[in-house]
Amino acid sequence: MISTIEAEVFEQHASEAAFLWSYRDAAVLDPLYDLESLGELDERLEAHVDGLRLAGDAGWEISKAAIDEEEPGSVFAPMVLAVERRDLKGIAEVLDVGGAVPALARALVSGLGWVSFSKVRAILPGLLSHRVGPELYAIGIAACAVQRQDPGAALGYAVGSSDLRLRARALRAVGELGRADLLDEVRGALGSEDEACRFAAAWSGAVLGDTAALRALGAIADGGGRFAERACAMAMRRMEPALASTWLRAIAGAPRGARAALAGAAALGDPALMPWVLECLGTPELARMAGGAFTMITGVGLEEAKLRGERPAGFQSGPSDDPEDEDVAMDPDESLPWPDREKIGAWWGSRGKELKRGTRYLVGRPMEVAWLEEVLKRGSQPARAAAAVELALRGARRGVMEVRGPAWAQERARTGS
Structure with missing residues (x-):
């Protein structure tokens, strides 16, 4: 029997683990995070999971009780604990709650990515079986994918599935x-x-x-x-810069095409596109994304270089406080700083000639394997994601390194240790 104080401590661990997982879910895409700062966040999250782990059965029961909230973060720790405890009934309970709901399934898969693969391997026969539903099969495929472990013949079966969610994941x-x-x-x-x-x-x-x-x-x-x-970003990575630049300009002129073109410009990394990127700084709906493309190509952070601007007066994005407003879409650029168009233009006018047109750059240097490996080690999360794909395209690595996994697992994968 646990005391009231102990129960409160364990409940706090469960609550903090759920909150930190949700925070981390956004951080893995945030330019303010790199591998080191992601590792610090992971240590905080792991400390709360460990608090539940050390509490034994009591920690498990309190953690499991939170899954009824059906919030993504609330199923992460129970998934980790159930797998580590080899509790098949507990695993089934967590999967029953979250397996069929995509938002919850993300957290379940994240939990399976948190645990050592030797423990995950033990439950794969139950997930990658023709007897289970496609939702669970998709989680099994995703669990292997996030750990970058080959599921073997199961993947070949899944890519031909009639279930669209399973097929897409495979x-x-x-x-x-x-x-x-x-x-x-x-x-x-x-x-x-x-x-x-x-x-x-x-x-x-x-x-x-x-x-x-x-x-x-x-x-x-x-x-x-x-x-x-x-799609535009990946296409740019496979095109020759001259052809890609021409194609991007056509995309940019299409309805709703400017955002796709900016994503493509950042991926291509050709300074020849910078005049158009700078033009986009003057459009509030595109300004922050254009600032992100500027940083991705040049390596110049807006905050560090004092190129940050102010939010335009009257500009609104994301859900409003108006209960009558039916637009509840989140602001896709929420984590990006507002750029100062004039200062960035002046910077480019004085320094832009240092970057050679027709050469692909990632955060300030040409995309060569040694530099891509360095970015994978020290870059921001968006830059690291780009470097991981570029290394795979060059055959420097088999597959695409997972830059959203636990920092300690990423470090092992990066160094091959």
Whole structure:
């Protein structure tokens, strides 16, 4: 029997673990975070998970009670503890709550990525089985993918599934894991009517060097849908700079095309596009994204270089306080600073000639393998994600390193230790 004080301490651990996981879920994409600061956040999160772990059965019960809240962060710690305890009933309980809900499934997969793969491997036969539903199978594939462990024949089955969520996750895993043996299956999905499957196939095909995938990425970027920005960015990584610049300008002129084109400009890294990027600084809806592209190409942080500006008067983005406002979409650029257009223009006018047109840059230096490895070690999270993809495209690494995983696991993967 635990005391009231002990119960309160354990409940605090569960609450803090849920909060920190949600915070971390945003941090892995935040330019303010790098591997070192992500590691510090991971240590804080692990400390609360460890508090529940050391509490034994009491910690497990209190952690498990939180899953009824059906909030993403609340299922992370229970998943970690259940797998570590080899508690099959507990694992089933957590999966029953979150397996079919995409937002919760993300946290479940994150929990499976937090635990050593030797412990995850023990439950894979129950997830990667023809007897389970596609939701659980997708979690099994995702668990292998985030740990960058090959699920073997199970992946080949999943890429041909009639369940679209499972198929899309499996198609993405093909590229993440560098499974070139499944390229024919990937090509077969490029014409899928499902946008998520089509994008996942095109992304993985591009990682594996397939030219048909490049055309599919272009079509997705042209379409202006929810995958347009990511499709444009990946397409740029596979195009020659001169052709890519021409194509980007066409995309930018299309309705809703400017954001996709800015994502592509940041991925391409060609200074020849900077005049257009600087123009976008004058449009409030694009200014922060354009500032991010400027930083991604030049390596110049707006805060550090005193190039940060102010939010334009009257500009609104994200959900408002008005209960009558039906637009509840989050601000996609919330983590990006507002740029000062005049100061950035002056900086480019005096320093821009140092960057050679037609050369691809990532945070200030040409994209060479040694520099990409350095960015993977020390860069911001968006820059690290770009470096991981670029290294895979160059064959320097098999598959794409996971830059959202636990910092200690990333360090092992990065160094090969």
